[in-house]
Amino acid sequence: MTRPTSRRTVLTAAIAAAAGAGAAASAVPASAAPSRTSRTSSSPAAASLVDNRFWTTYTDWRCGSSAGTRAVAGRRPGLVISAPAGSTDYTDPHTGTTKAWEYATWTSPVHRSAVPATEVIASWNAHTPQGTWIQIEMRGRYSDGTDTPWYVMGRWAAGDTDIRRTSVDDQTDGRSTVWTDTFSLDDVASGLRLVSYRLRLTLHRAPGTSLTPTVHRVGAMASDIPDRFTVPATAPGAARELPVPRYSQNVHVGEYPEYDNGGEAWCSPTSSQMIIEYWGRKPTPEDLAWVKPGLADPQVCHAARHTFDYQYEGCGNWPFNAAYAATYRDMNAVVTRLGSLTDLEKLTAAGIPVITSQSFLKGELTGAGYGTAGHLMTVIGFTADGDVIANDPASPSNDAVRRVYQRREWENIWLRTKRYDANGAVRSGTGGVCYVYWPAGVSAGQQRVLRSLGLT
Numbered sequence: 190m191t192r193p194t195s196r197r198t199v200l201t202a203a204i205a206a207a208a209g210a211g212a213a214a215s216a217v218p219a220s221a222a223p224s225r226t227s228r229t230s231s232s233p234a235a236a237s238l239v240d241n242r243f244w245t246t247y248t249d250w251r252c253g254s255s256a257g258t259r260a261v262a263g264r265r266p267g268l269v270i271s272a273p274a275g276s277t278d279y280t281d282p283h284t285g286t287t288k289a290w291e292y293a294t295w296t297s298p299v300h301r302s303a304v305p306a307t308e309v310i311a312s313w314n315a316h317t318p319q320g321t322w323i324q325i326e327m328r329g330r331y332s333d334g335t336d337t338p339w340y341v342m343g344r345w346a347a348g349d350t351d352i353r354r355t356s357v358d359d360q361t362d363g364r365s366t367v368w369t370d371t372f373s374l375d376d377v378a379s380g381l382r383l384v385s386y387r388l389r390l391t392l393h394r395a396p397g398t399s400l401t402p403t404v405h406r407v408g409a410m411a412s413d414i415p416d417r418f419t420v421p422a423t424a425p426g427a428a429r430e431l432p433v434p435r436y437s438q439n440v441h442v443g444e445y446p447e448y449d450n451g452g453e454a455w456c457s458p459t460s461s462q463m464i465i466e467y468w469g470r471k472p473t474p475e476d477l478a479w480v481k482p483g484l485a486d487p488q489v490c491h492a493a494r495h496t497f498d499y500q501y502e503g504c505g506n507w508p509f510n511a512a513y514a515a516t517y518r519d520m521n522a523v524v525t526r527l528g529s530l531t532d533l534e535k536l537t538a539a540g541i542p543v544i545t546s547q548s549f550l551k552g553e554l555t556g557a558g559y560g561t562a563g564h565l566m567t568v569i570g571f572t573a574d575g576d577v578i579a580n581d582p583a584s585p586s587n588d589a590v591r592r593v594y595q596r597r598e599w600e601n602i603w604l605r606t607k608r609y610d611a612n613g614a615v616r617s618g619t620g621g622v623c624y625v626y627w628p629a630g631v632s633a634g635q636q637r638v639l640r641s642l643g644l645t
Contacts, residue, residue: 237303237304238304238412238413238414238526238528239304239410239411239412239525239526239528239643240302240303240304240306240410240411240412240643241408241409241410241523241525241642241643241644242300242302242408242409242411243406243407243408243409243523243644243645244297244388244406244407244408245266245405245406245407245408245521245645246266247260247261247262247266249266250266250267250268250295252297252298253295253296253297253298253387254295254296255293255294255295255296256274256293256294256295257270257271257272257273257274257275257292257293257294258270258271258293258294258295258390258392259271261403264629265405265519265629266405267316267403267404267405268295268390268392268403268404269392269401269402269403269404270291270292270293270392270394270400270401270402271293272293273291273292273293273394274292274293274294275291275292276289276290276291276292276396277289277290277292278290279352279393281352281353282355282500283353283355283499283500284353288351289396290322290393290394290395290396291393291394291395291396291397292391292392292393292394293391293392294389294390294391294392295389295390295392295404296387296388296389296390297387297388297389297407298387299330299385299386299387300385300386300387301384301385302383302384302385302386302411304411304412304413305332305382305383305384305413306382306383306384306411306412306413307373307374307377307382307383307412307413308371308372308373308374308411308412308413309327309329309371309372309383309386309409309410309411309412310370310371310372310409310410310507310508310524310525310622311325311327311342311343311370311372311388311407311408311409311508312406312407312408312409312410312507312508312511312512312522312523312524313325313343313345313390313404313406313407313408313508313511313512313515314404314405314406314407314511314512314515314520314521314522315345315347315402315403315404315405315406315512315515316347316402316403316405316516317345317346317347317348317402318400318402319348319350319351320351320394320395320398320400321346321351321392321393321394321395321400321401321402322344322345322346322351322352322354322393322402323344323345323346323390323391323392323393323402323404324341324343324344324345324390324391324393325341325342325343325344325345325388325389325390325407326339326340326341326342326388326389326390326391327339327340327342327372327386327387327388327389327409328340328386328387328389329365329372329383329384329385329386329387330383330384330385330386331364331381331382331383331384332380332381332382332383332384333381337362337364337365337372337383338360338362339389340360340367340372341356341357341360341367342356342367342370342372342388342508343355343356343357343370343506343508343509343512344356344357345509345512347495347512347513347516348495349494349495349497351395353499354497354498354499354509355498355499355500355501356369356370356498356500356501356506357500358500361375363375364376364381365383369498369500369501369506370501370506370507370508370509370524371507382413383411386409386411388407388408388409390404390407392404405515405521406515406521406523408523410523410524410525410526412526412620414606414620415606416606416607417605417606417607418605418607418608419601419605420529420600420601420604420605421529422597422600423529423530423531423600424575425534425571425573425574425575425596426530426531426534426535426538426571426575427534427535427537427538427571428570428571428572428573428575429537429538429540429570429571430569430570430571430578431467431537431540431542431569431570432467433463433464433467433542433567433569433580434462434463434466434467434580435463435580435587435588435590435591436459436462436463436486436489436580436582436587436590437459437582437583437584437585437586437587437589437590438452438453438454438455438456438459438489438582438583439452439453439582439583439584439585439586440452440485440486440489440586440587441453441455441459441484441485441486441489441490441493444481444484444490445490445493445494448493448494448497448504449493449497449502449503449504449505452489452493454503454504454505455489455492455493455504455582456505456564456565456566456582456583457496457504457505457507457510457544457565458489458492458493458495458496458504458510458513459489459492459493459565459582460544460565460566460567460580460582460624461492461496461510461513461514461544461624461626462488462489462491462492463542463567463580463582464514464542464544464567464624464626465492465514465517465520465626466488467542468517468520468626468627468628469628470517470518470520470628471488471517472487472488472491476491477491479494486587492504492513495513495516496509496510496513497509505563505565507524507546507622507624508524510522510544510624511523511524511624511626514624514626515626518628519628519629519630520626520627520628520629521626521627521628521629522624522625522626522627523624523625523644524622524623524624525622525623525625525642525643525644526619526620526621526622526623527543527621527623527642528604528621529600529604530571530575530577530596530599530600532642533545533568533623534571535638535641535642536625536638536639536642537568537569537570537571538638539632539634539635539638540632540635541625541627541631541635541638541639542567542568542569542570543567543568543623543624543625544565544566544567544568544623544624544625544626545565545566545567545568545579545603545621545622545623546563546564546565546603546619546622546623547563547564547566547599547602547603547618547619548561548562548563548564548602548608548616548618548619549561549602549608550608550609550610550611553598553602554594554595554598554599554602555594555595555598556592556593556594556595557581557583557592557594559583560611561583562610562616563619564583565582565624566579566580566581566582566583567579567580567581567582569591571596572593574596575596576593576594576595576596576599577593577594577595577596577599577600578591578592578593579591579592579593579594579599580592602618603618603619603621604618604620604621605618605620606618606619606620625639625642625644627639
């Protein structure tokens with residue numbers, strides 16, 4: 190199976206070249222490849238490797254500093270515009286249209302990371318009715334006491350009629366760079382690390398209206414681990430298989446090529462849609478009215494459109510997928526890293542499937558039948574022998590989506606931070622990157638597992 194190289198893969202190659210890691214990216218196809226070399230994990234056993242911090246409670250929203258925003262209490266607390274702090278003109282780089290917007294801001298308290306970090310990935314959950322959008326920024330402090338600029342981590346709206354949701358390229362201070370969705374130090378070997386950060390939300394609305402976005406969650410995962418080609422093996426844990434819907438991205442090959450060349454590159458939104466529907470949510474018929482009649486699984490087309498990053502020119506922006514999942518009723522969604530299959534088994538045993546990001550050569554993952562510079566799939570459980578049961582969207586049909594992959598192969602492919610491409614050049618691995626989605630009101634046991642991994 191071959192698929193075209195994604196823009197995330199191109200960015201990966203650029204990073205590797207800058208670090209002296211090798212030649213151009215593999216021509217082996219990709220749907221959503223990793224964005225940086227040094228990757229980390231999240232587990233009690235690897236507590237020094239990752240730091241998750243999410244602001245989501247009423248108390249959280251009342252902390253920090255506000256200019257025109259206010260906290261809203263209730264079952265799902267949030268942050269809204271109270272009175273605009275000012276107005277601004279925004280020229281959308283993807284349409285050329287300039288429009289005026291009222292705005293208000295909230296800046297988090299300084300969070301000192303438990304991990305002096307080489308990377309930070311932000312994620313957020315928000316409701317953005319038509320006529321509103323949000324911007325998420327991060328400013329960090331280096332271990333030498335100096336600060337980064339305010340980096341834009343995303344400009345986001347659930348729809349695409351007010352602004353085109355976008356990452357922002359060419360953000361660097363010569364010491365760190367934002368690669369699509371990931372803040373990364375440029376020279377990890379120098380010993381420089383990010384020791385703390387703040388996040389800033391800017392909420393926008395059409396002038397003269399009472400509209401407002403509502404942000405329910407914002408936060409980040411900071412991490413730092415040594416580069417590694419292999420990871421320690423873990424012993425099998427609980428066996429369970431979750432009844433997650435099965436969707437193939439390849440059913441949609443050639444459909445809506447304006448969204449990342451069509452379905453062959455839709456591994457991320459296809460995986461997101463599987464888990465959204467596992468939790469009993471789906472687009473309404475009105476939501477799907479724009480999809481051409483007669484297409485199979487139109488909700489997958491919908492997911493691709495509403496995760497598409499107009500700068501990255503793809504559907505594989507990690508936080509944009511989490512933000513899309515959280516547009517559904519009472520859904521929470523984060524981007525993080527896990528430290529082992531043991532962590533993943535805890536989640537699936539608790540009834541929580543997980544979307545994982547990995548890259549591998551053809552032949553490294555027995556039964557896959559393809560190689561990829563980056564691909565998302567949905568882990569739905571484990572066999573009694575500890576092998577991974579995955580809904581792999583890179584399958585020829587929905588019926589073929591369920592796969593069983595060998596535990597040791599899958600574990601190493603997912604958790605490694607370094608790998609070789611088909612030409613023998615060193616490339617990056619994701620080091621355990623995953624999306625975790627869950628609804629409000631999960632069981633006490635599910636809440637305990639999420640809390641143990643730093644996700645609530």
